[in-house]
Amino acid sequence: MSYRILLLALISGMLFTTCSDMPEHYETYEDYPIYEGTDLGVRYQPERTEFRLWSPAVTAARVRIYEDALGGEALQTLPLERSDAGTWYAALEGDQAGRYYTFQVRSEGAWLEEKPDPYARVVGTNGQRGMIIDLDSTDPEGWQQDRRRVTVQPTDAIIYELHVRDLSIAGNSGIQHKGKFLGLTETGTTSPDGLSTGLDHIREMGVTHVHILPAFDFRSIDESDPARFRYNWGYDPQNYNVPEGTYSTDPKDGAVRIREFKQMVQAFHRAGIGVILDVVYNHTGDTDKSVFNQLVPGYYYRHWEDGRFSDASACGNETASERAMVRNYIIESVRYWAEEYHLDGFRFDLMGIHDIETMNAVSSALHIMDPSILVYGEGWTAGDSPLPYEDRALKRFTHRLDGVAAFSDNIRDGIKGHVFTPDDRGFASGKLGLKETIKFGIVASTDHPQIEYDSVLWLDEARAWAASPTQTMTYVSCHDNHTLWDRLLNSQPDATEAERIRMQKLAGTIVLTSQGISFLHAGMEMLRTKYGVENSFESPDSINQIDWARKAQYAEVVDYFKGLIQMRKDHPAFRMTSTEMVQEHLQFLETEGTNFIAYTISGNANGDPWSDILVLLNGDLSDQDFDLPAGDWTPVLTEAGYREAGEADAKAGSITIPASTALVLMR
Template sequence: MRLKIFLFMSIIALLGCTSGHQSGYSSFDEYPVYNGPWEEMVYTPAETRFSLWAPTASEVRVMLYEHGSEGSMYRMIPMEPAEDGMWNARVAEDLKGKFYAFNAKIDEVWQGDTPGLMARAVGVNGNRAAILDLRTTDPEGWANDRRPVLNHFSDIVIYELHHRDFSIDTVSGIRHRGKYLALTEDSTHTYWGDKTGISHLKELGITHVHLLPSFDFSSVDESKPDKPQYNWGYDPKNYQVPEGSYATDPFTPKVRIREFKQMVMALHKAGIRVIMDVVFNHTAQTHGSNFERTVPGYFYRHDADGNFANGSGCGNETASERPMMRRYMVESVCYWAQEYHIDGFRFDLMGLHDIETMNQIRTALSKIDPTIFIYGEGWAAQEPQLPKEQLAMKANVSRMPGIAVFSDEFRDSLRGNWKHESRGGFVIGKFGYEGGVKFGLVGAVRHPQLTSNASNQYIHPWAEQPTQMISYVSCHDDLCITDRLKKTLPGASPQELGALMKLAETAVFTSQGVPFLFAGDEFMRDKKGVSNSYNSPDSINAINWQLKNQHRDVFDYVKGLIALRKAHPAFRLGDAEKIRAHLEFLHTPADNVVAFCLKGRPNGDSWLNTIVILNPRTEPVTVDIPNGKYWIAARDGKIDLVLGLGNLVGNQAVVSPRSALIIHQ
């Protein structure tokens, strides 16, 4: 369920009935499907060609402008109808540096200016598209940029960040605070010497950065770069263009493109892949959107009364099942993968999209690079218009090979249900959550020890492979884990909170799913108790880099967990059959304690018979283990993979309160 409530929700009040099917079409199924190259502007010095798919229009114009936001049109070019609903125009002169907009006349009404659906460069605030040669936006060395090596999806460690959150704090030592270029600055640090920015990411050891929406969105006025403005960006405007407010100059179209590419290249050089958060399930506006001004009604679903459906909770829901919307989504992600070298995509409210579209996206991206990772939210905000069996819901993930979803079962079992902020879960010692924790530890796949007969905590497995499950305890949505712990355990000391944080992240990083970390959780970042901080000021959202110094022990522990996972393939088996063969849950004498053994040396691990015990109780617990001599890798909130933390001999392990024990023979 989504928690984002945008300012543009007021637009819902403006939503009336749609104008119906246009120009003789009795249903959207009858609309022509264009199969040629879908390029709305093709520039050469000799000519510029314009195209727009507007099958219900009786006239279409393209207007030329000298400037990206100001001034009147200096020339209007009528477009000519072509095959399958396409309209074309050609200007035989050099238009480099000019701007353009389309306007379609439908049922005798001019719909209003739009930069089109496929604009790849825009002026400030994205109301006019820009004419440029994309190759002039490539930074030096771009042609040699390469994705960092990724052998298997199970090797992924994701770090979710918002551009402004990550770098706006003056303590960070970052020059381009809140901008794309912040992620190009190496060797930044606080005045205590703690690494920040991209240096922090390398120190932490993550493999993928998940960027909150970075396409052109509506809620921030790019023309006022000096005015503090904030939004998560889940209000799409132009899907193929980087957001201008994160650029040093939002008025010059090529700057945002070049700086985005510089950011990607810098992350790649640091060995970090880049995931882009995409929001195809709704648009910021309905009436007035680029979709609606071009082909009214077609790109959105409608309810039984003909009104715009609202499965997104944001005023509309797009119709991914319609051929041209499906093609639009496929071509958009492929464009970002090829033009911007993006390495993965996170789909907002993926449960609103149909399964066939998501599978086509997987197929298309695999042709570019099969290591491009795809995952999303396997749910919708409200009831979608398509039957659930057709939708990319979590329950249907087995029908979407190579696509992952978030496990809210694991999240809620660890920290408490999102609906009840003051109720905790396993981590603070609440009873009855062991089943959900075990479900997450095996990666949401079928496991012989997790059956409906064994426990009333049974959760039906929905993943075919563990790499289809995102393992997490917090993200940008809802309370971050520090705020959640403060709310569910009032009065807890910083030391207690740190111990609980370490325990929660131990579960995440020893899970067979793909681990996901919210930026700043690694040193107990908070948002002052604000859960839906989509437009809260920097005082709420900004990462306070002083916390890295204050909670260095938590950072070092999370860093150690990532190193543990990367060094030992037993924690990332990547195969359901191997998990069933090697991961065995151990009997625990106390409720609300979870213990498991990774038997043998799975995947050729150098460790033998690795055991993990999670104890959220306020007293020590003793767990029976196979008799032997064990090397202690983690105990009492500390990790040491080099020298270790001592030995354990015998057939019992004692685990301290609110901590995890990791040992191996």
């Protein structure tokens, strides 16, 4: 080759390199092109594997193929070519099953870190590399026949919130696969007292759904070294579309965690129990080094005008759900979990960080798939946000959401006291001045002519915030903050254990007889304690585990809650589906006590076999007398528990309701 030809070739190559290294120019993130396809990430076939990454503003992109989940040199580096609507594409011929991959992009003259793609569905150890597999190979036997639990109305749901590890990790759980997805599949397990544990206990309690704390791949636990295990709740997302490896028996093999998660879902479905996943799309566990920021710099996050990451999550960042490709990502992710894993619902962490339009789009996409899928979330943020206030999916705007429910902190704090004041008392522990707040919770945050909204505490404005009972999550405790039992120990330190047990039972009765969607914290029925630790997200198993010895120790309380759940399931009057129905059938009665509530649900409400129901809630620390409405009333729920109508003598005239106790009667 002549010198002139060589020089021209070099110049030509330089020109090519320079042109390919020029980024696409966009004035704002809103100018980025929108990719409408559904093939982002990795698509495997035995004859070839296709890779597609959406990252419009970078100058180059590539895929690296590895033999192992961690360490080792890349077997191959595959350049990606610019393709449609800001995507980069390549195909690798041959069967790549079992190999690992990373994506990498070039931005501002430098190659950023290698990461699995945001849409990764399979990863290896610690989620550092994606894995190429045939997803069909992860289906357990009988998976094609697995079906979601049919829930006719959202208010029919009775949800039991649990952490995968907590339920099985205790030495007295009788469960073999402790702390694993498989631990929740085991049947026939018992405590040393011979009482059912794990899945059998949940089925025995009669709840309709389990709500599982984050079980997607999160970053705070080292999957490669069990000896260095650090407990975490999982609210630090890393790879959203992949089950967490520490809950599997082999974190390295991405197929194992998927198969075992499916086995868990399948086991619950066989027991007649739906599975709800706690999802955390509002922030990522890392910011600069996250999958999103290393592959699509800046786009997935909100920023203040000076360029700083905004932080409404109080975790260092917040995602920008209002941007088209972020919204599409969230929708596609929940659809994937619902389709691939047959999930029955989703709980959105800090839902108020998301915009209303995105939450409605999520609800629409899921309910087209299956109208019974439950969608609910926390209608608040943990800090300020650049997202306009009126666009946020906050509790006060729940009536603008469609098919989405929000947690009621009104009834939660009304029952036990203000959540951020650990020694504050509530209605159930004898504090006065909370009757209207409890009444507001009883009608599930809806519009009712007998509620004095100016007297309801913890309302942004004096009005109902839910359009119907189906939009309110009625609860008193969850994984956050103290367990209810620990809260009662803090707020009523001088009370006897028997007195606190009555308060715990009263609190549970308010939850399970109120309208809305019932939500229970796992272990509440056995007076679960975390030994005074308020937020146990990093506490050891000794704090977080469910101690199955308490099931025998407090058997009477367990039976009481079991009866409460059964009564709610037996009687649709406690599960009304519209504001109009509640207004028509539920009436509060005049009472003398300062901390005493009485109301009736009349007219065979919602098709109930009982014509008239009378609910009496005595939050006072002393006994209360009450004149019954005319007629003969049969007690069906007393301090001793739930009894079918006809098993007790009918009452008329005046009755006495013991301190810190609920009574339900039927006519």
